[in-house]
Amino acid sequence: MRFRIDDESGVPPFEQVKHQVIEGVRSGELPAGAKLPTVRHLADELGLAANTVARAYRELEHAEIIETRGRNGSFVAASGDGTRRQVQAAAAVFAERVRQLGADPDIALDLAAAALREAHG
Structure with a gap:
């Protein structure tokens, strides 16, 4: 999945990342168990601060959409959406x-x- 940030949008970047992951899960583009890019990699790719991507991932984890497995990274939760x-x-x-x-x-x-x-x- 290719992530992108719309700088013209009034939606904060962390929300844009979060919504793109949710849409990817709902559409099946990010199936259960799919590995997400690391926080640092995605931040670099999008030109964002690592804390911005980390916030999106934390909120997604809190919503049980993704799960973090320590050093192994972040994955779409096995339970899906x-x-x-x-x-x-x-x-x-x-x-x-x-x-x-x-x-x-x-x-x-x-x-x-x-x-x-x-x-x-």
Whole structure:
């Protein structure tokens, strides 16, 4: 996979790296177990500070999308896209809360859809 940074974008470089890894995982271009470039190598390739790439990798690891195996490097997590699991968990919490409130599920879904549209502008 070829990474690139759009200097004209208002999105911070670490977020661009993070989103490209997530998209690579979702599209299958980065399958489970795929080795990612080292932090230093990717930083040099993109003209970024190593800390910028390290931050992206840390956030991806926290989201369970990648895993770091010490000196062996960073790899796409064997479980694949951790983001999907986290969204499913959030949806389950939402559904349970709607049930507890006795709210109409169709209205709750409409409100959730509106909130997502607003959040993603």
